[in-house]
Amino acid sequence: MAKKKLGDMSLAIQIFIALVLAIIVGLILGEKGAAFASSYIKPFGTIFLNLIKFIVCPIVLFSIMSGIVSMRDVKKVGSIGLKTVVFYLCTTAIAIIIGLGVASLAKGLFPMIATTDLTYSAKASTSFMDTIVGIFPSNFLAPLLNANMLQIIVMAILIGFAIVVIGEKRDIKVVEGFLDLNEIFLKCMEMILKLSPIGVFCLLCPVIAQNGSQIIGSLAMVLLVAYICYILHAVLVYSVSVFTMGGVSPIKFFKGMMPAIMFAFSSASSVGTLPINMKCVDELGADKEISSFVLPLGATINMDGTAIYQGVCAVFIAACYGINLTLPQMLTIVLTATLASIGTAGVPGAGMVMLAMVLTSVGLPVDGIALVAGVDRIFDMGRTTVNITGDAACAIVVSNIERKKLLKK
Numbered sequence: 001m002a003k004k005k006l007g008d009m010s011l012a013i014q015i016f017i018a019l020v021l022a023i024i025v026g027l028i029l030g031e032k033g034a035a036f037a038s039s040y041i042k043p044f045g046t047i048f049l050n051l052i053k054f055i056v057c058p059i060v061l062f063s064i065m066s067g068i069v070s071m072r073d074v075k076k077v078g079s080i081g082l083k084t085v086v087f088y089l090c091t092t093a094i095a096i097i098i099g100l101g102v103a104s105l106a107k108g109l110f111p112m113i114a115t116t117d118l119t120y121s122a123k124a125s126t127s128f129m130d131t132i133v134g135i136f137p138s139n140f141l142a143p144l145l146n147a148n149m150l151q152i153i154v155m156a157i158l159i160g161f162a163i164v165v166i167g168e169k170r171d172i173k174v175v176e177g178f179l180d181l182n183e184i185f186l187k188c189m190e191m192i193l194k195l196s197p198i199g200v201f202c203l204l205c206p207v208i209a210q211n212g213s214q215i216i217g218s219l220a221m222v223l224l225v226a227y228i229c230y231i232l233h234a235v236l237v238y239s240v241s242v243f244t245m246g247g248v249s250p251i252k253f254f255k256g257m258m259p260a261i262m263f264a265f266s267s268a269s270s271v272g273t274l275p276i277n278m279k280c281v282d283e284l285g286a287d288k289e290i291s292s293f294v295l296p297l298g299a300t301i302n303m304d305g306t307a308i309y310q311g312v313c314a315v316f317i318a319a320c321y322g323i324n325l326t327l328p329q330m331l332t333i334v335l336t337a338t339l340a341s342i343g344t345a346g347v348p349g350a351g352m353v354m355l356a357m358v359l360t361s362v363g364l365p366v367d368g369i370a371l372v373a374g375v376d377r378i379f380d381m382g383r384t385t386v387n388i389t390g391d392a393a394c395a396i397v398v399s400n401i402e403r404k405k406l407l408k409k
């Protein structure tokens with residue numbers, strides 16, 4: 001046990017060293033070395049991300065199925081699902097309120113950038129109803145082939161339920177096989193995660209080389225406000241919820257989450273961070289059955305950081321166009337940003353695409369996205385970090401509530 005702890009700690013330290021090294025090397029390379037970094041360093045990061053992408057679908061499929069099968073109770077899964085969705089929606093709404101509130105207070109400090117020559121062609125963002133329809137698979141293999149997380153989750157829940165129901169009448173031989181497959185893929189994941197320090201370095205270094213100087217550029221103030229909101233949300237909302245409802249001290253929580261936090265920061269992908277997030281949350285004492293359901297769902301629908309970013313950017317873009325957002329407009333933003341963050345995929349850059357939907361909902365020009373597009377990656381690193389931390393906080397909270405319920409019984 002002690003040996004295992006030591007090994008895990010060193011992975012966190014290794015990731016941290018990789019992160020610091022990536023920043024230093026990225027700054028040294030600077031914009032002149034950015035081409036080198038993107039041609040020769042980034043490919044190794046891409047290899048690592050590919051390995052993670054390869055493992056993430058089977059992990060989600062088998063871990064959710066195994067979770068449901070081991071719970072052996074359809075009602076329990078339903079009640080966990082409900083708690084999870086309520087937690088996700090409430091924290092996302094708080095996140096966007098923080099984003100809008102702080103950005104409105106700091107508005108006077110934002111740079112006023114001319115908007116006359118701006119053009120941004122928004123990619124078609126799907127409507128809310130399309131998002132709902134898109135959750136349900138129409139083909140057995142397509143969700144796995146396209147790595148469509150929500151559809152994989154629906155598949156896993158359906159098959160898991162069927163196994164539980166049939167299992168009440170007779171033994172199902174294939175169950176052992178599924179549990180074995182789950183273990184096999186978890187082992188693969190463990191092996192791939194050993195490479196995460198290299199992945200972190202190779203993913204982050206090119207980003208710093210390219211964006212390093214821009215950070216100090218005109219958007220520094222907007223970035224700063226977004227990061228203040230990210231930190232505020234994490235410290236206020238997650239600390240309080242893990243402490244009061246999760247029975248874990250905030251310090252222990254954030255310390256345990258460090259490897260996942262650093263990984264999310266470097267990769268800007270919630271889905272990519274899923275395997276390492278699962279590992280951290282398990283070590284923090286969350287119930288495996290619960291985290292195997294809550295985390296994959298969160299990686300796809302719970303995006304508090306993205307919601308904050310959308311709030312801050314909406315205020316900034318409105319200010320540049322000389323528009324003052326009214327209270328009803330802000331309420332519309334709370335609603336649409338909550339929905340938009342559900343529809344945001346857990347991959348780099350997805351939040352910026354959904355920003356178009358938020359801006360349109362209050363009649364702000366979508367071209368305004370061009371103002372923030374240049375440094376989107378820097379926004380993204382922070383918002384992804386908040387996104388995955390929120391998922392983990394939910395797993396801890398729901399685990400603790402269920403544990404208490406069991407004790408009472």
Ligand code: ASP
Pocket residue numbers: 268269270271303305306344345346347348349350351352380383384387
């Ligand atoms: N990159 C974010 C994530 O994976 C999504 C976004 O772009 O906001 O969580």
